[in-house]
Amino acid sequence: MLETMNEVKVLRDPIHGYIHVRLNVVWECINSAPMQRLKRIRQLGGAFQVYHTAEHSRFSHSLGVYEITRRMVEEIQDLRQGLSEEEKVTVMLAGLLHDLGHGPFSHAFESVTMTHHEQMTRRIILEPSEVHDALVRCDPSLPEKVASVIDHTHPNPVLSQMISGQLDADRMDYLLRDAYFTGTKYGEFDLERILRTLRVRQGKLVVKESGMHSVEDYIMARYHMYWQVYFHPVSRSFEAMLTSLFCRLKQMARQDHPDLKRLPFLIPFLSDGPVSVQDHFLMDEPACNYGFNCLRMSEDPIASDLAGRLLDRRLFQDEALSEKGQRERLRCLLMEQGWDPEYYLLSDEVRQRPYQPYQGMENSMAWVLMETGEIRELSQASEIVEALVQGQSRNDQRLYYPRQLQRY
Ligand code: ZN
Numbered sequence: 001m002l003e004t005m006n007e008v009k010v011l012r013d014p015i016h017g018y019i020h021v022r023l024n025v026v027w028e029c030i031n032s033a034p035m036q037r038l039k040r041i042r043q044l045g046g047a048f049q050v051y052h053t054a055e056h057s058r059f060s061h062s063l064g065v066y067e068i069t070r071r072m073v074e075e076i077q078d079l080r081q082g083l084s085e086e087e088k089v090t091v092m093l094a095g096l097l098h099d100l101g102h103g104p105f106s107h108a109f110e111s112v113t114m115t116h117h118e119q120m121t122r123r124i125i126l127e128p129s130e131v132h133d134a135l136v137r138c139d140p141s142l143p144e145k146v147a148s149v150i151d152h153t154h155p156n157p158v159l160s161q162m163i164s165g166q167l168d169a170d171r172m173d174y175l176l177r178d179a180y181f182t183g184t185k186y187g188e189f190d191l192e193r194i195l196r197t198l199r200v201r202q203g204k205l206v207v208k209e210s211g212m213h214s215v216e217d218y219i220m221a222r223y224h225m226y227w228q229v230y231f232h233p234v235s236r237s238f239e240a241m242l243t244s245l246f247c248r249l250k251q252m253a254r255q256d257h258p259d260l261k262r263l264p265f266l267i268p269f270l271s272d273g274p275v276s277v278q279d280h281f282l283m284d285e286p287a288c289n290y291g292f293n294c295l296r297m298s299e300d301p302i303a304s305d306l307a308g309r310l311l312d313r314r315l316f317q318d319e320a321l322s323e324k325g326q327r328e329r330l331r332c333l334l335m336e337q338g339w340d341p342e343y344y345l346l347s348d349e350v351r352q353r354p355y356q357p358y359q360g361m362e363n364s365m366a367w368v369l370m371e372t373g374e375i376r377e378l379s380q381a382s383e384i385v386e387a388l389v390q391g392q393s394r395n396d397q398r399l400y401y402p403r404q405l406q407r408y
Helices: 024-030 033-040 045-049 058-075 077-082 085-097 107-113 117-126 130-138 142-150 157-164 169-182 191-197 209-230 233-254 258-262 264-269 277-282 285-295 301-312 326-336 383-390
Strands: 004-013 017-023 198-201 204-208 317-320 346-352 367-369 375-377 394-401
Touching (some): 004 024, 004 058, 017 058, 033 058, 033 130, 033 277, 045 107, 045 233, 058 157, 058 169, 077 157, 085 130, 085 142, 107 233, 117 130, 117 142, 117 277, 130 142, 142 157, 169 191, 191 204, 191 209, 198 367, 204 209, 209 367, 209 383, 233 258, 233 301, 233 346, 258 285, 264 277, 264 285, 285 301
Parallel strands (some): 204 367
Antiparallel strands (some): 004 017, 317 394, 346 394, 367 375
16 A cells, blocks of 8 residues: 655655655655665775775665656656656666665675575565565555565566666766765766757667767766776775675684674574574674674684774775786795785786676667657767777776785
8 A cells, every 4th residue: 555654754864855745655765774774885885995985884875776766757757757656666666676685795705605686686676674664555466576676676667777777776876976985076967968968769778869979978987987986996995805804704604703702693694504583684784894893803714813803993904916827926925924825915807897788788778869759878879978889898806915024
């Protein structure tokens, strides 16, 4: 049953001005424990170690995605008239709930637990939880419908395109929000113009040719944000060290190390077994930081050293991997100085193209409605985007190791 509230709730937001909530079910989801937990997870993982104001949470981002989705269904005529009331509620809820499954420190934690946040999001919506119960109270089939938008199996593909396509509410919110909170200007683009020029044609979300320049700007914003913020070597160093600490903790768990008895909430994440929804709810960034504080006093010198380094920002230095034998040379040097290279010589590789359409993969493509009425894939309509698609994809491989090669 779709109940509206007596009065519209408005929440202040620096990106959208206000977030508007009219529906009871949306308000109940916002006030549920799984959503409130997202206030304890930063949106940008280790980026706060580079951009000190990048402390915004997944909660504020989730509200922002909801607000863009709400504006889409209310302000874009094709969606306002073309979607049923039930589809509108479903897609707004999918926008609000799409990040529920995130663990602490974003994607770094996924590599530790080997679970993807999408799977966990799905489980929180479908298995008993406060969010699930709120959805069922509104309509017993709502959990399944919302989950199907998130995993792209909903019969109306436009709903998934709105949340995670190419011109989607998720990306539009995080680029603007991350640019605002890091203080970088690269992520800015004209959201109002894109929303004004969005249409639905042939079951696709398309942008009118007159809005194409703002879409080009948005694609460029993605490109700059990736290299300046998301792939910054310092936040990658933080994330690599976090992964290294968890590898050490897994090793300690295998040996039943007594120090871990004081940190029972970490235990489920230290074996390769499945993690329950309840374990997931208890795991957030304050819990991790408390754990790191306790580990400072650990008898295990590696765990104690890495935990202290993460808390005090004594991060490893980074070096581009450019020549053969470089890794081996560093490995020998570290061993000579008494460092265990398994935990003290780390590496990663990132690769990114701001836009890469794949034939047959609808979600990877953005579409432009030309003045002639023809629909073209974005790189066929824009010379700037065409150049980006045809250029080399940029990749960056780095090694990380302690700044002073003295023994801990
Ligand atoms: Zn998101």
